[in-house]
Amino acid sequence: MNINSNAIATDSNLDIEGLFTEGFSQFDGWIDEMCQQFLKSNDSCDSMPVNELKTLFTDTNIPTQQQQMGQYLDEFQNHILPYCSHLASPTYVGHMTSPLPNFVSQLSRLVMILNQNMMKIESCRGLNFLERQVLAMLHKEVFHLNEKDYQQSVQDSNLNFGCFTSGGTVANITAMWVARNQRQQSLDISESRGVIIGSELMHYSFDKAADLLGLELIRIPVDEEYCISLPHLKEALKEVESKGQRVTAMVAIAGTTDFGSVDPIADMAELAHAQGAYLHVDGAWGGAMVLCDEGKVMLSDIHLADSVTIDGHKQLMTPIGCGLLLTREVTTLGSIRKEAPYAIRSSSLDQGRFTLEGTRPAMALYLHAAFHLIGKSGYNDLLSKSLARARVLAQILDDKQEFELVHSPKMNLMVYRYLPDGYRNRRLTESENEYVNWFNVALQKRQRSLGNTFVSRTKRTTNLYPGQALVLFRAVMLNPLTTDVHLETVVNDQLSIAEMLEKEVRNQSLNFGEA
């Protein structure tokens, strides 16, 4: 044997191995400081105009020489950190993100060091079983099978209560993939184009699913509660049949993105199953409500679904990258099973046989931690308070003639709009609404660029003016640290910006059509 012990060359100018052996714990305090700096922001972002901000990120060369950690952190603190969105601010109530419980940040150090790959048991070992356990825990809250069923299947690696995905989009795509493959196998309809059918409020991930899978997407109008209109749905089903097509999957939404409305799951399950179609519930946002008392009532029929999407990173307080698809039957994911003798053996315990994705991080650890450190009581408390907070905001808005509420909040999010002076307390014409639309866009843009508070905006047909899409503000109540006072701050910020804009309109420094 003739091994050259110098075969692994070393470059004396570099200390690359040091990056793997040094602990960097001397930077703990500095990183703590940066975390605090971010968490203490009570505005929504810095005020640098986007066009200026862009110019800070134009060097497209990977540096040749390695920087020292201190140098990098300095750059991070001064040139990156200030320009992040202040999602943790209690007056940032515009998107489905919130500050995370602090244990997430601590645990992440361990999760990164472990670097387990959930695709294969050989690279995640015990976590393979922990992930299955966590899936079963959430499955139980949604589908309520018997304890015996859970004990039988929880560690049977050929059966699944569902899978983790990078997010709700991949969970929804996976559900549609399953449905298509099941349907094709049972009906041999590979030649005719299958249909995904759901309300017009279906998330755009279903556009992606339909495009990927070669399915047709049919969007049905909603009723006055922003739930799918059953008469319209039934009519559409007849039309699909008359064209010789088949419904691959029906989609019920549990918590629409803008209105928080919940489709009639029981009725839809009956319609879907009557023709052998798959019923998927998109609960990316609202599915988590099964963990609170009010939500259990709203979602009393969710167990009738064939599968349910829930995002851990929305209301379950895990970091981004934690989607879940839960399947009622433990054999459902079998229809997308893929194996390879060099990677994912059929005889293995590898969960990668049943996922769209390959290599996956151990997001299950964050959900496991949240289940233990928040607990069912904690989730009930968090979610109930979020629902209450939405009612508080609705009350604040309803009391002010300047705002028009589109609906009373069903869940912890809502849409509303501002009515400029002269456009209040009366029926508006189509062109007047166009003006109000323009004004609301201008208001949200100005609010965003000033960066004190934040709500997002959407454009939807409502039952205020059927047939005309209205620009609406969208407020999402997710941050547990948002108080009534913060909500008033957000509303008052909008009022003062509106006043500013109305003045600009009057003196013609801002004109209809400009933003």
Add this chain to the structure above:
Amino acid sequence: MNINSNAIATDSNLDIEGLFTEGFSQFDGWIDEMCQQFLKSNDSCDSMPVNELKTLFTDTNIPTQQQQMGQYLDEFQNHILPYCSHLASPTYVGHMTSPLPNFVSQLSRLVMILNQNMMKIESCRGLNFLERQVLAMLHKEVFHLNEKDYQQSVQDSNLNFGCFTSGGTVANITAMWVARNQRQQSLDISESRGVIIGSELMHYSFDKAADLLGLELIRIPVDEEYCISLPHLKEALKEVESKGQRVTAMVAIAGTTDFGSVDPIADMAELAHAQGAYLHVDGAWGGAMVLCDEGKVMLSDIHLADSVTIDGHKQLMTPIGCGLLLTREVTTLGSIRKEAPYAIRSSSLDQGRFTLEGTRPAMALYLHAAFHLIGKSGYNDLLSKSLARARVLAQILDDKQEFELVHSPKMNLMVYRYLPDGYRNRRLTESENEYVNWFNVALQKRQRSLGNTFVSRTKRTTNLYPGQALVLFRAVMLNPLTTDVHLETVVNDQLSIAEMLEKEVRNQSLNFGEA
């Protein structure tokens, strides 16, 4: 206005808000200790049999009451941490995972606190531009456009140098999706089934892509260097044409999963482009080699691809969840563009318009940090040493009559097998090879369950015995802390296990067919 300040109820038994305000820094030391405990493992896993391990993860109830952090960490340290795969051990050389540079663990705390969502600029702001910058940096190493092109496009949000994905699988699927949509648009061939064509060594993510997208997957034999056979490819192309089908995408592999071989990219680009097909390079493993001198030679034609997959979490030292698809043309991702007025407006700067996934974490931050803290010199050093390490292992194995090398390593991974006594230095019959296959499976399983060292295994047709798939060990050289001595330890561990097994075979406590 009538706001009930008690509207947000509080449960005095719970301190849920505390989870969002307390810093938990008192646990820093404990978590450090756990990180060290894991990093000091120099075996491959604990020795608990899998069937016993399973039984630790069977409680499927979310706890009702919240646990305290200390209680949870205690449980974590005693019942989770010991059972993870010891991927960071220098004698774990079996999969494409490695210990991460320690700055990742530190930075992760910040990334979690920031919780930015890269889908929308309103929830990631400056990081939207940083992500584009990082994509351009890697794009430049692969495609070498002019500096002017980079400056023109780096912050033009309607153009893309590519996108981040959760991993190589989603990157490959995205590439095939792009190819199919481009091809359908240009040829109006929506009725005939498109074809993905590549070598038999294509990753199984292409099986997923073909299934999802309704394409046919054709796998072409490889030559004696484990690269796609060009004569066979040309023949297959003719056959596809004669059937009236069209090639949607051709896939060249830059670093096959088992052999590290690189397909003839230039020849394939010519063949693909001659018929208007898309050429994708799957460089999930090997694409990163553009960052080292030897690799630049191996991948000198990679810029001819229409797109390239590279996994940050393989050789670029980022945590799992960091895949990249790089596209030669800045308009390529336009063919999968999706917009929604309520989420991803067409007039926005949102990168979510161009991705299969929706909400995405800021993995770009880890790659940005790695680019700065490792630098091009550092990557050159790391990758060169990994290549050298593979040659060292090959030499060790080649010097021992007990092992059969299947190929000299092209990249930093290789396959080989053990030959039991009596099966060495001669041509084996098919049934003898079946016995050797069985023996190698038994050896790898025993090695895995003893948990001292780890290599993975695969099953492949090789040019040692054409027509017969052989069970092979697969060693991956990725851990920068693996020395020559560790490699000898792995090999010696296999030798002593083999001796143990041969003894068991002789005394018939282990019989052919059993494992």
